[in-house]
Amino acid sequence: MKKLNYFVCANRGYYIELDWSWEVSYSFKDFESGLIYVHTVDQNEDRWVSGAGMIRQPQKSYILEPKYGKIMTYKEWKAFFNYDMQTIYTEDGMFKYTRQRKYDDKVDCDYIDETLVFLKGDHITTSQGVAFYGEKKDTLLESTIKEIEERIRIKQEYANRPSIVDFSKGYEDKLEDYDILFAYYKQTNVVLNIFDKGVYKVYELNKSKQFDFRELVRAGTISPVIEFSSIKNLWESFVQDEDWYLKYIRCYNIKTSPFALASVVLGTINELHRQQSFTFKEYEQINSWINLVYSDEYRGEEIKQWCSNCHSLVKFYSRYPKHICRECSDKKMYDKDGLLLDIVYLGYDGIEVKHLKSDNLVEKTETTFYFDDCHLDGKIFTAQPARFGGIVFQLKEDSI
Missing domain, CATH: 3.10.450 (Nuclear Transport Factor 2; Chain: A,)
Structure with missing residues (x-):
């Protein structure tokens, strides 16, 4: 049985009939002319065209006279518009x-x-x-x-955003007694770093009592392990512990007031980034501490990152801790056999890697989402599609 599709204009009492596989996609009253615009698509998959990661359906539009629903030709609707330059x-x-x-x-x-x-x-x-x-x-x-x-x-x-120092100072001035700056787990205990009467105190207690610490402090049941006169001294004492960023896991289920720490935390993180001597897993742990103090209220360049090839400053991307700068990515790269590489971004299809001989003839071509044989300046880099388009090159783990 033949399937009939219609465009119905209820308030005018008319409709147009479409072929069996066509359906109305949308319709509206044209803003400029008042004519009715009807857009239709063909649902017959045999006539669909695919390519470049997309599927294209045949489309057709109709222009209707609004009073009686008559399908208009170009010669009829052009009287409603100005076609002059x-x-x-x-x-x-x-x-x-x-x-x-x-x-x-x-x-x-x-x-x-x-x-x-x-x-x-x-x-x-x-x-x-x-x-x-x-x-x-x-x-x-x-x-x-x-x-x-x-x-x-x-x-x-x-x-107009404040510097990281002014940002931190502003939040430090707003601290109230018993505000927790940050908390982390230490074996079966949780360590709380709090502000109390102008002093920064460190408490260590069992995880089961972490939510009752204010009552415990007021009652004198627990005492601080150590006290500091400034945030700077508090943080410097914490990071003196070797591999602190790997050893301790932040406690996420306690409400904290961490922004007063932003300046000292980012100062430490930036210095670690400058060293460029960590694995991707270690970078993930290091950058988790950035999340403690991350805010749109201060300038993004306060978080530093360096090119993993020439060591110039680059934009910080936590997802790509070993990415290289634009100048280095524009340099010629070669595979392990010395063939010149031509790498092109293909969108949804990943990247295309061409291996070129000295006469620029293509030795081989491959399409992939991850390529790990890009040789540049004595180092090996990987290439992959970036999250928001383009190609990102990163230093390969253990390539130096």
């Missing part, structure tokens, strides 16, 4: 913007062609997009201006 120069002399509505006879639908010229440079941006829309849509010029304004706002907001 429009040119705008902004008052500040920054942009020249052109916009034109055009008809594409291949898909029997209109599109918007836009060009934005940055007059104080040689940069040109172009865009081709849908011409029918249910609500007002920003032009390329409007969206670009908004984007610039938003970048300026974010940059200013970022510049």
